[in-house]
Amino acid sequence: MKLEDKKRVLREMVVHRRFEERCYQAYIERKIGGFLHLYPGQEACCNGVMEAARPGYDYVITGYRDHVHAIKCGADPKEVMAELYGKETGSSKGRGGSMHIFDVKHRFMGGYALVGGPFPLAAGIAKGIQMKGGDEIAICFLGDAANNQGTFHETMNMAALYKLPVLFVCENNLYGIGTAIERSTAVVHQHKRVCGYDMEAAETDGQDIEKVYEAAKVAVNHVRSGKGPYFLELLTYRYRGHSMSDSRGYRTREEEEMWKQRDPIYILRDRLIAEKAMTMADYEAMEKEIDAYIENEVIKFAEESPEPKVEELEKYVFADRESQMPWITGKAA
Amino acid sequence: MxxxxxxxxxxxxxxxxxxxxxxxxxxxxxxxxxxxxxxxxxxxxxxxxxxxxxxxxxxxxxxxxxxxxxxxxxxxxxxxxxxxxxxxxxxxxxxxxxxxxxxxxxxxxxxxxxxxxxxxxxxxxxxxxxxxxxxxxxxxxxxxxxxxxxxxxxxxxxxxxxxxxxxxxxxxxxxxxxxxxxxPDTEYFHPLEGSEVTRSGTDVTLFGYNISVHWNLKAAEILDKQYGISAEVVDLYSLSPLDREGIRKSVSKTHRAVVVGEEEAPVGVCSEVISVINEECFFELDAAPVRVNSALVPQPYNHTLEKAAIPNAEDVVAAVLKLFGKA
CATH class of the missing domain: 3.40.50.970 (Thiamin diphosphate (ThDP)-binding fold, Pyr/PP domains)
Structure with missing residues (x-):
């Protein structure tokens, strides 16, 4: 990665981290409802892959741990936070919530709450690309536990069979909700599981963004050049529980501490400091500035935005009725 | 055509x-x-x-x-x-x-x-x-x-x-x-919403959809020829949304309703149609609306049992006659 890009992406990762930590606080304050799945610890995965791809151009789809993926594609953090607050200005107009962030203008095709649900949707988006003849690719970010769903195998088979331009990124954070991977899955290294579909695959360290970036470059080039799907496994860790109701009784504090020694933000920060591209004081100032941005702009926007109108409860269930009248009435011109 | x-x-x-x-x-x-x-x-x-x-x-x-x-x-x-x-x-x-x-x-x-x-x-x-x-x-x-x-x-x-x-x-x-x-030989778009009156009648409405429309048409024929009962047959080709207005109109005319579906009761299209009748035109009714459905069994393989599980025109006729106190 170029130095300028590393500096930029470090800043982005800090925004992502502080955004998520601020969500935690807002949840405790009951400003955010429902389920909340946070991303700290895994930032190098989304950022490293998307640095190798084209955010806003390539189509991205993921599960319910989706805030950072949306923001990385180009979604305004203000709109994502407003969505979490359930406001009309939210990215899904307050109808989606944390697990259903969408920002289609930046080709972020959504967060979905059924584990493994996005696999076939991603292959379908790739099918759409294939039909339309563009050079975009579809990127599907999911966790390791999704690979135990039938949709994983069904989709890997079809993606390989139809040679679809889709990159599957497996963020292997070692836990499916509260069950350790070795207790739920016969094969811990997930990239091995696609060999049955003759699919190109690789595994790399998901904490070091430069390693992620290099592996993702190979993967993205493979898919974009029309060679079919690719499966990239990133070994990573989420610091917080699966969601907010999770007190992490299924793992030790020692294990968590060990992973925090390999924090994706600190790895990049320390490298930039060692390369004399920045100082610790620069970093600390940046963190403060980002916290101020999140408080004064992101949170402020969410707090001050209006609620959706109750009269519009049924809006968005179906397409705008007027536009569909030829088919509803059969009186097509 | x-x-x-x-x-x-x-x-x-x-x-x-x-x-x-x-x-x-x-x-x-x-x-x-x-x-x-x-x-x-x-x-x-x-x-x-x-x-x-x-x-x-x-x-x-x-x-x-x-x-x-x-x-x-x-x-x-x-x-x-x-x-x-x-x-x-x-x-x-x-x-x-x-x-x-x-x-x-x-x-x-x-x-x-x-x-x-x-x-x-x-x-x-x-x-x-x-x-x-x-x-x-x-x-x-x-x-x-x-x-x-x-x-x-x-x-x-x-x-x-x-x-x-x-x-x-x-x-x-x-x-x-x-x-x-x-x-039609020329391009034709069927409305996605609504219902069709397949046979006009005055004494009772037989609501159905898909295959049950055909049972109802046969039943209407029998009712007319053998019992002098004029049955209206309404085809609910749109199940979601249901044609509330079409249901109301027909019941307001005939004042009696039999809802027929191959699905098994309980829970289903027929119970939903009866709810719509209650909500839209309860006071138009001269008799409580009834449904004719399949038996609540996993579909049997045996031919005789299979036939017994699924309703037919005779079952519809019987339901109508009961409604008129003739059974």
Whole structure:
């Protein structure tokens, strides 16, 4: 990665981290409802892959741990936070919530709450690309536990069979909700599981963004050049529980501490400091500035935005009725 | 106006729409090289090729999801689920993805898909190949449900469903693919909403959909000839949304209603129609509305038991006579 890009992406990762930590606080304050799945610890995965791809151009789809993926594609953090607050200005107009962030203008095709649900949707988006003849690719970010769903195998088979331009990124954070991977899955290294579909695959360290970036470059080039799907496994860790109701009784504090020694933000920060591209004081100032941005702009926007109108409860269930009248009435011109 | 078969009508709608729009595709098990289990996609593979006529693996949930994902980019997939029994496996994608995506994205994404499948009991196909599942589909917000009772509807409903931006489930019937009927020679779009008065009457309304419309027509004939009862037959080809106004109008005229469906009671289309009658025109009723349904058993294999499980025109006649105190 170029130095300028590393500096930029470090800043982005800090925004992502502080955004998520601020969500935690807002949840405790009951400003955010429902389920909340946070991303700290895994930032190098989304950022490293998307640095190798084209955010806003390539189509991205993921599960319910989706805030950072949306923001990385180009979604305004203000709109994502407003969505979490359930406001009309939210990215899904307050109808989606944390697990259903969408920002289609930046080709972020959504967060979905059924584990493994996005696999076939991603292959379908790739099918759409294939039909339309563009050079975009579809990127599907999911966790390791999704690979135990039938949709994983069904989709890997079809993606390989139809040679679809889709990159599957497996963020292997070692836990499916509260069950350790070795207790739920016969094969811990997930990239091995696609060999049955003759699919190109690789595994790399998901904490070091430069390693992620290099592996993702190979993967993205493979898919974009029309060679079919690719499966990239990133070994990573989420610091917080699966969601907010999770007190992490299924793992030790020692294990968590060990992973925090390999924090994706600190790895990049320390490298930039060692390369004399920045100082610790620069970093600390940046963190403060980002916290101020999140408080004064992101949170402020969410707090001050209006609620959706109750009269519009049924809006968005179906397409705008007027536009569909030829088919509803059969009186097509 | 030409007389063609139900399957030919469906095939014609596919062909016309695929010729018009290169983004219309179809997919499902055995629909391409094999031409479709019920011939509904016959000849399309040869004409449009494997990129647009996709033979899928037997992976219902994921190929359905694949079609839905493609629809996010403006592709118009016609997704065939060979038998509605297999749609149980695809419901996750149909309901959680297609039906909800528009709402949960605040209107940003829509899934303009068509799902088609053959439902109902045919001849001794047994418990796992004879399901009536329309009751499940019609309870899902964001999904339109239509069910053609003749070739004209089969053609026109599919045409409209393909063009509509909402996801549409089309419930066909295993026993009806070879049924003949008139279909306009010129392009025809059947309304996705509403109902049709198939036979006008004054004494009782027989509500039905899909195959039960035919039982009701036969029953109306018997009622007229043998008992002097004038039955109106209403075809509820749109199950979601139901035609509340059409239901109200007919009941307000006849003041009696029998609701007939091949589905098993309890819970279903028939109980929903009776609820609508209660909500729309309770005080128009001269008798409590009743339903005629299949027995609540897994469909038996044995021919005699199978026949006993499914209603027919005689059962409809009996229900009407009871309503008139003649049984």
């Amino acid at each position: 030409a007389e063609i078969m139900y399957w030919e009508a469906i095939q014609r709608a596919h062909d016309e729409e695929m010729a018009r729009d290169p983004l219309v595709i179809c997919m499902g098990e055995d629909i391409g090289v094999a031409g479709g289990t019920y011939k509904a996609t016959k000849g399309l593979y040869e004409k449009y090729g494997p990129l647009r006529v996709i033979d899928t693996p037997i992976s219902e949930n994921s190929y359905t999801g694949l079609g839905i994902g493609a629809s996010f980019l403006g592709v118009r997939p016609i997704i065939e689920l060979m038998s509605v029994n297999f749609a149980w496996l695809a419901m996750d994608q149909m309901f959680n993805s297609a039906a909800k995506v528009r709402y949960m994205s605040g209107g940003q994404l829509t899934a303009p898909c068509v799902f088609r499948s053959a439902g109902g009991a045919a001849h001794q196909l047994g418990a796992q190949h004879s399901a009536r599942m329309e009751k499940v589909f019609m309870g899902i917000a964001g999904l339109r449900v239509v069910t053609p009772s003749n070739p004209r509807q089969a053609y026109g409903l599919l045409k409209s469903a393909i063009r509509c931006d909402d996801p549409v489930y089309i419930n066909e019937h295993e026993l009806m693919y070879n049924m003949k009927g008139d279909v």
